[in-house]
Amino acid sequence: MTQGILPPLPPLEPLKRISPSQFPIFRKCKLRAIWSSCHAQALLPLPPSARLGIIIHKILEKAGKGDITGEDSFNSLWLSCVQEEENDMSGSWMEKHLVPLEKSAHNFEVKKQQCILLVRNLMSAFSHQSGKADSSKRASHEVWLQTPDGKVGGYVDAIISTDAGDVIIDFKTGSIAESEEQASFDPEVRYDYRIQAKLYAALYNSMYGKWPASIELVGLDGVPRTIPFYQEECPCLLDEARQLLNDINFVITNKAKNYESALSNLASPNPGVCQFCLYRPCCPSYWEKRGTEPERDWPHDAKGKLKEIKKLRNGFMLIKLISDPQNSNIITVRGLHPDRHPALNKTLDEVLVFSMIPGKVTNNYGEGKLTTIYAGAD
Numbered sequence: 011m012t013q014g015i016l017p018p019l020p021p022l023e024p025l026k027r028i029s030p031s032q033f034p035i036f037r038k039c040k041l042r043a044i045w046s047s048c049h050a051q052a053l054l055p056l057p058p059s060a061r062l063g064i065i066i067h068k069i070l071e072k073a074g075k076g077d078i079t080g081e082d083s084f085n086s087l088w089l090s091c092v093q094e095e096e097n098d099m100s101g102s103w104m105e106k107h108l109v110p111l112e113k114s115a116h117n118f119e120v121k122k123q124q125c126i127l128l129v130r131n132l133m134s135a136f137s138h139q140s141g142k143a144d145s146s147k148r149a150s151h152e153v154w155l156q157t158p159d160g161k162v163g164g165y166v167d168a169i170i171s172t173d174a175g176d177v178i179i180d181f182k183t184g185s186i187a188e189s190e191e192q193a194s195f196d197p198e199v200r201y202d203y204r205i206q207a208k209l210y211a212a213l214y215n216s217m218y219g220k221w222p223a224s225i226e227l228v229g230l231d232g233v234p235r236t237i238p239f240y241q242e243e244c245p246c247l248l249d250e251a252r253q254l255l256n257d258i259n260f261v262i263t264n265k266a267k268n269y270e271s272a273l274s275n276l277a278s279p280n281p282g283v284c285q286f287c288l289y290r291p292c293c294p295s296y297w298e299k300r301g302t303e304p305e306r307d308w309p310h311d312a313k314g315k316l317k318e319i320k321k322l323r324n325g326f327m328l329i330k331l332i333s334d335p336q337n338s339n340i341i342t343v344r345g346l347h348p349d350r351h352p353a354l355n356k357t358l359d360e361v362l363v364f365s366m367i368p369g370k371v372t373n374n375y376g377e378g379k380l381t382t383i384y385a386g387a388d
């Protein structure tokens with residue numbers, strides 16, 4: 011991908027399977043989930059909090075395998091995982107300004123300390139070789155579960171065998187409650203996480219012919235939250251996932267000649283879903299829908315014809331773009347770091363700006379940590 015130039019649309023390939031972690035995304039927008047499953051190149055930066063989540067997940071995985079034996083091994087693993095993510099970020103024109111994560115990721119140190127505590131709990135709860143832990147509990151980590159046809163499957167973080175039966179454990183590094191506000195007074199687990207957990211239970215049943223004793227989500231606070239499930243509802247979710255896979259592959263295979271129509275068939279543009287999607291820049295349905303329903307609470311993105319570009323005396327850049335065919339809607343974006351936006355060094359006609367920070371005056375925006383600019387492809 012040429013830096014700052016909108017690349018061609020990613021291809022649509024038939025899918026082999028749906029995983030429980032992707033299933034809630036497939037339900038919200040098939041197109042986003044397909045591109046993400048096929049590892050299509052993300053066109054917007056991954057938020058630093060998500061990078062931190064990846065790091066913590068890797069550490070918990072290592073801890074589960076017994077690769078962390080104390081503080082020193084935790085610290086060296088933490089450093090190497092952070093380095094790995096930062097190397098990846100440094101290689102990306104969209105993310106290099108977010109290095110180091112220690113500065114860009116909210117609550118970096120707090121989350122590191124929470125991770126240390128969680129690892130300590132894991133180490134003391136499940137001894138791998140020493141046999142010091144409760145001998146009635148045995149844990150297996152990163153366990154693969156799938157349906158016999160392989161159409162639904164994924165890794166579960168851990169399965170603990172207890173006298174009462176197997177307990178499925180799923181670690182979550184983000185907020186477990188539906189919203190930050192809710193977390194303080196009503197710790198109900200996010201709907202997506204509950205659906206994912208029930209799908210794990212269904213996969214477990216389809217592999218072993220029995221049900222897990224319970225499913226627990228463990229957040230960074232280390233508190234296990236049991237997800238209640240009815241045995242009848244889990245196979246329905248499994249059927250739904252299988253059906254989704256069949257429907258998607260039908261659309262991709264049968265409409266391969268009409269790529270545009272397949273895209274619009276698979277996309278479900280909605281402000282709450284699109285705001286987390288890293289494929290917004292290239293999604294025709296997203297732009298179409300926000301054009302026909304402008305009153306909705308869409309992400310702070312804009313596209314249009316470049317009207318003005320100038321470098322200010324403070325070194326920052328300002329651009330103005332015309333976002334409507336009547337030439338009446340002019341959007342101003344200030345405070346742009348020239349080093350962050352290679353598109354501004356090119357001859358621009360159409361320009362697309364994502365994740366802006368709204369100013370106090372209508373149609374005036376500033377640059378945020380995740381603001382990204384593309385020049386439209388010729």
Ligand code: SF4
Binds near residue numbers: 041042279280289290
């Ligand atoms: S931008 Fe919205 S509609 Fe398009 S793929 Fe992403 S989530 Fe789906």
